[in-house]
Amino acid sequence: DAGVIQSPRHEVTEMGQEVTLRCKPISGHNSLFWYRQTMMRGLELLIYFNNNVPIDDSGMPEDRFSAKMPNASFSTLKIQPSEPRDSAVYFCASSLAQGEIHEQFFGPGTRLTVL
Amino acid sequence: GESVGLHLPTLSVQEGDNSIINCAYSNSASDYFIWYKQESGKGPQFIIDIRSNMDKRQGQRVTVLLNKTVKHLSLQIAATQPGDSAVYFCAETGGTYKYIFGTGTRLKVLA
Numbered sequence: 001d002a003g004v005i006q007s008p009r010h011e012v013t014e015m016g017q018e019v020t021l022r023c024k025p026i027s028g029h030n031s032l033f034w035y036r037q038t039m040m041r042g043l044e045l046l047i048y049f050n051n052n053v054p055i056d057d058s059g060m061p062e063d064r065f066s067a068k069m070p071n072a073s074f075s076t077l078k079i080q081p082s083e084p085r086d087s088a089v090y091f092c093a094s095s096l097a098q099g100e101i102h103e104q105f106f107g108p109g110t111r112l113t114v115l
Numbered sequence: 116g117e118s119v120g121l122h123l124p125t126l127s128v129q130e131g132d133n134s135i136i137n138c139a140y141s142n143s144a145s146d147y148f149i150w151y152k153q154e155s156g157k158g159p160q161f162i163i164d165i166r167s168n169m170d171k172r173q174g175q176r177v178t179v180l181l182n183k184t185v186k187h188l189s190l191q192i193a194a195t196q197p198g199d200s201a202v203y204f205c206a207e208t209g210g211t212y213k214y215i216f217g218t219g220t221r222l223k224v225l226a
Contacts, residue, residue, distance in 0.1 A: 042217075103161060109158050
């Protein structure tokens with residue numbers, strides 16, 4: 001079974017440029033999460049989708065960040081304009097929410113470096 | 116591919132010995148706990164979970180212990196192998212999608 005797929009695996013860009021990160025969740029999963037991981041803050045939840053609808057975006061740092069989920073098999077996280085402090089590893093995770101259990105499966109991550 | 120970095124607590128164990136990784140969780144209302152393993156350059160991988168109505172759960176070579184009185188979770192790895200070298204995170208949730216992740220412990224297995 002293919003797990004969560006993310007692309008690109010590595011992205012190096014210059015400050016001010018637009019960055020788009022992509023995620024394909026596990027087929028059949030109804031929940032999708034975007035996380036950011038840094039040395040200082042560890043893993044932070046950015047946004048949570050359920051059945052393609054954004055449920056909780058309280059973790060999105062600011063208006064420069066936006067996320068979409070146009071269908072059950074694809075999501076994007078966009079940063080425009082990017083800044084050096086956005087440098088981090090961004091993870092997408094998906095789960096099949098059943099009752100109270102939300103076991104999350106993580107993708108390999110996208111390492112973003114903003115120069 | 117480092118996950119978190121230079122200031123993670125580190126546990127060094129000899130190959131073949133048992134490892135115990137500890138985690139203090141924050142919310143007394145949390146009722147579901149998970150241990151994740153993160154290898155360099157990879158995303159966190161589920162290892163084992165436990166519900167709050169249990170004190171202990173065993174998997175293959177791993178055991179999770181939960182002490183709700185002191186809000187403490189531990190992961191025991193039997194006969195630690197080089198492939199166990201990674202960063203280990205605990206996560207807690209109160210039955211919702213929102214996980215609270217610990218800062219992680221780096222496990223180094225010495226040959």
